[in-house]
Amino acid sequence: MSTAREMAAAVRAGERTAREITEGALAAVAARDGEVHAFLTVLADEALAQADAVDAAVAQGRDPGPLAGVPVALKDNLCTRGIPTTCGSRILEGWRPPYDATVVRLLRDAGAIALGKTNMDEFAMGSSTENSAYGPTRNPHCLGRVPGGSSGGSAAAVAAGFAPLGLGSDTGGSIRQPAALCGVVGMKPTYGRVSRYGLVAFASSLDQIGPFAADVDDAALLFDVIAAHDPCDTTSLRIESPPTVRPSGSGVEGVRVGLCPDLIEGCAPDVVARVHEAAEALAAAGAKVEEIRVPEFGYGLSAYYLIAPAEASSNLARYDGVRYGLRVDAEDAGAMNTATRTAGFGAEVKRRIMLGTYALSAGYYDAYYAQAQRVRTMVVQAFERAYTSVDVLLGATAPTTAFKLGDKVDDPMAMYMNDVCTIPSNLAGHPALSLPFGTGDDGLPVGVQVLAPALAEGLLFQVARAVEAAAPEAGGSA
């Protein structure tokens, strides 16, 4: 399959049609998504209509945009006007938003084709996509394994070659961890670079939309389209920055790379080995690699599992059966709320609502929520200190390669540990990217993670390209 860059260039030049590309993507989905289950909704008719509009523009001599004719898989927590948006939950079954998320509009304006809505852990809570109310997604490299989560559907769609690009959301690692497990590139931008308007909230101060792609340059191409100031999102930054797409192979001569044991220790030996190989590759390319300890990262997980559930407990209160989505009738309004939420939410969502409600309760707020915010500040300061001596950090993305379906569903703590390396960037609001670098002992992809300071996406992509250039060919499917 060609890259998104090649597709868009061919469509803009009139060498290929968007229809032909979209039909190809739909055929691939029809052939294999039965076993992968990356999509909850495939937008066959809509995608073809969009493709025809792109082709018509080209025929009339108009430029449809930088993503002309490129199919994109959208995580099902991005609002799409008139198209079901479930967040992987029963409680939103059948709900059709009356509006498009800002990123969905930006994609359309850039000529992209919305191929479908992808599976996810319910309300983005999970690391395996097994928490979807609509059944799990399977890892295209090995159907007995999970694709990671919560954006497992988008990661799998790109890994399976259904679409060259995908959008996910990353609250504690939900783009980077499935990217690692599926052997694709996944990137979380700086908080505020991409509008959250129309992203169904999990934890508002941590959520950020970002790209999935088969390679670093495609991820950068998609990032450039979605990174824009949006007056509908108060936390959206007013930043004008140069496009981050550049020719592959940009050098890292003199770039200071901090190899961070606190983002590596505790990972499986094969994962640790790949990260060290990536560091060596960067050193060989001219980067100055040094080891740097950031012990505060170890507290990130605990802080995250108080802050994120606290915000979620409030964000998810609106699913009360009154205005939209599921309603289970009962004798009065309060009983109806309870019956609806009992039937509509899965176990993990309920667990986090209870955790978050507790953390915010009178008498516990200071010990839990406020304390977690202090730890968050500490993590931010630790990053600042680290970035006085290095330009980027390098570590693992996930502790292991893709694990087996069902392995961790009954052990929430083991599942939460999957996010230990990705959470610090969310707490600080910094950009970070996972890219494939070789395979584990089981032949499945390993992801390495590059972390950069706020707004340093350009540098992040630059270093990632250097790692990518040195990466061994990914192993085949097991």
Place this chain on the structure above:
Amino acid sequence: MSEDVAWETVIGLEVHCELATQTKLFCGCRNAFGEEPNTNICPVCLGLPGSLPVLNAQAVELAMRIGTALHCEIRPSSFARKNYFYPDQAKDYQISQYDEPINASGSLELPDGTTVGVTRAHLEEDTGKLTHVGASGRINSAHHALVDYNRSGVPLVEIVSEPDMRSSIEARSYASELRGILVATDASDGRMEEGSMRIDANVSVRPVGTTTFGTRCEIKNLNSLRSLGRAIEYEVARQIALIEGGGSVDQETRHWDEAAGRTESMRSKEEANDYRYFPEPDLVPLVPDAAWQERVRVAMGPMPADRRAGLVALLPGPATQAQSDQIRAVVDLGLDGWVSTMVTGGLRIDVALARAANEVAAEGEKGLELVRAANDLATKADKGFEISSNPFTTIVAMESGGELSATQSKALLSASVQAISASIEAGQPMAAALTGYDSRAQAKELGFEALGADALSKVVAQVIAEHPEEWKRYVAGDEGVKKKLSGLFTGQIMRATSGKANGAEVAAELARLAG
């Protein structure tokens, strides 16, 4: 507790004021009252998944005006979420200001000079409106409920007072003065009957001379100043009776039942929600800079207290109680500009005050609007005051100059309002209807021409002849007797002249004849 303990009432008020903005607090929907239900709604004020709030700058500006008028410190502030489930609440949390309100530590001076502390005045969003359909209309027995989200997200400022008031009269005075300030700042229309201003009262009692507060109850559903006064009085009596009967007051929220004239328990302290406040992550801190605060301060007009002082300064001497009351009414009605221009134009202040405070007030909102508009026209058109250009001023001038009696003046004001309103309803523009109206012609039409001196003398003589005994007592009597009997004669004379006689002239004629 002994029988003869004297009790002191302690009252603090929480006033919710709907801001008169064009749009809602966090979205672009229109902020309008009384429209078709669920028409001014969007993903944001419906709390649809994925929607986000964006703060309305006009609401912030109005909140700062309120803070400035209440002598508050305007501070860097932030928003928080107040979490509780209720069907009228689109997100099941309310975005409000919690530990960092935009306005804090202010005060409000009552017309009698008492100062009431203002703890804070913060921004928050309104909820939707629930209508319970069923047996009694009360929530507990309703069959089902309808929700109108037009009000969801309408901007509110909640003004919290210190527990500084000591009587229902003071509480009413505070609410009334605050209402005047809200209107004067253009922050609100102050219409309690439309819910633009809603009051909750915290009431407790304690023995006179003690300094600790008694247990308080919060009273909700106070939709008028009258309800506020009645509810406080009921509640104070209830609490005193409880304590004197050997019981104690439970801290609780109580509902005022206007029809039954009593408060009823809604929920106890134990049943109160734990709102789980935390910082609103979808908004950034609100820090109005010094330049913005200054622009707001400079743009503000005079407050009711300043405007009352302005009228008092026009009086020839110190204000009597009756004049103070009239001045308050005139400022509350927004007619002080009219009165000032009349007095500066040479008319008598007692006549101007009385007609504004009593007769125009009686014409209601329609009459007030016309008089204010006419005054604006007259003052703007000529860059100064001209009696002839304002039909209502002309009437007061005629009375002030003795051409009309008080009774005629009142009748003519009312007739003018009716006639001008009728022209406007018939399609004439307001300005044309006002400037084209001839008060003198209307006076003539009503037969309100001044009674000549000869005609008056004739009538006076005739009335004296009909009441010889009273006249004898009048002539011989002291000041008290004279005053009492002059009422009788004046009344008879007015009846005989169909109200055309001028009261002052009648008094002068009676005095002349009595020698």
